[in-house]
Amino acid sequence: MKHLNKVLGTAFALMATGASYGCNLKAQEKENTVLVTQSIVEKPNKHFVKIALLLDTSNSMDGLINQAKAQLWDIVNEFTHAKCGNDTRPMLQIALYEYGNDNLSSREGYIRQVLGFSDDLDEISEKLFSLTTNGGEEYCGEVIQTSLKQLDWGKNSDDLKMIFIAGNEPFTQGKLNYREAAANAKEKDVIVNTIFCGNFQQGINTEWKSGASLTGGEYMAIDHNQQIVHINTPYDDVIIKLNSKLNNTYISYGSRGYEKKALQSAQDSNAAELEEVVVVKRAVSKSSRLYKNTEWDLVDAVEDDEAVLTRLKEQDLPKELQGKSKSEIRAYVDDKKAEREKIQKEIQELNAKREAYIAQSQEQEKGELENAMLSAIKSQASKKNMKWD
Known part of the structure; x- marks a missing residue:
């Protein structure tokens, strides 16, 4: 849950000035050498951290959903400190999918887009609280593929684009091979991170680590039923x-x-x-x-x-x-x-x-999902010249 909280935070908006003011420092230096005055007058472009959360909402995942609800704000607050190498701030957008729930359409692979990319924090919170668990068939490859097709990931190479998929059934279920989905993710410059809700080795044995490795993402295992520990203060x-x-x-x-x-x-x-x-x-x-x-x-x-x-x-x-x-x-x-x-x-x-x-x-405050997500986000953000102050 700790990883997830951190992930939610990083997804908010990047403001950058002109093409030369992106997170890519090398591109910035090149542009500044050629067009200094143009950089000053151009209207700032927005650079984004885009995070798609794919959450298993089958019967056994109540703990996962509760962690996501509770730790959203920890993740957001962590992202307020994110910035590009040139000190501009990224903008965060979060999308939400649920999968593996018997209440969902079998024709759609038991998958539903709950929310497209949004920077509306109240709306994100509302959608998380709307989730309920029931049933299910969990098709990891298909939900990844669906999010890649339906969401507007953009074409800016400076943007950080990540999928976090969490669940506890074998990664190989469903007609669509997860390797095909991973190949499509790489084409779109999207990193797939996998969060197995259960034993670390069991997640490896059921291909969750492989699902992350194919796109350079991180594999994590969490105890989704662990009680979240919050620390009260005098303030x-x-x-x-x-x-x-x-x-x-x-x-x-x-x-x-x-x-x-x-x-x-x-x-x-x-x-x-x-x-x-x-x-x-x-x-x-x-x-x-x-x-x-x-x-x-x-x-x-x-x-x-x-x-x-x-x-x-x-x-x-x-x-x-x-x-x-x-x-x-x-x-x-x-x-x-x-x-x-x-x-x-x-x-x-x-x-x-x-x-x-x-x-x-x-x-120490404990949030399994938050910590897992934030660790992956910071590691992958560094490759886009992002850092935390």
């Missing part, structure tokens, strides 16, 4: 209270604004159902650069594009802003932005103290 209650205040700085707008703001609150509640400390970790994520909601929050939307205020219709605004002038609306947005930044700074400062407290603790 947790204050961060939780600040999280509630943070929610009040969001100004919903547009056709889905009310619905998305409600989703934000619902995911706070989902985190709380697992454990209070999960709310703390989610609050830390919400105070980071990776938590952006330009499609429904007016503060984020204006920061991304000031012209959005000129395009909004009266009915798109929340009731408290209807009938207001553009200058009054802008002043209201600016006030909420200043309030948000203050709260986010407080949360980050408290989290620094929280992390120091945890580091001094004799206990």
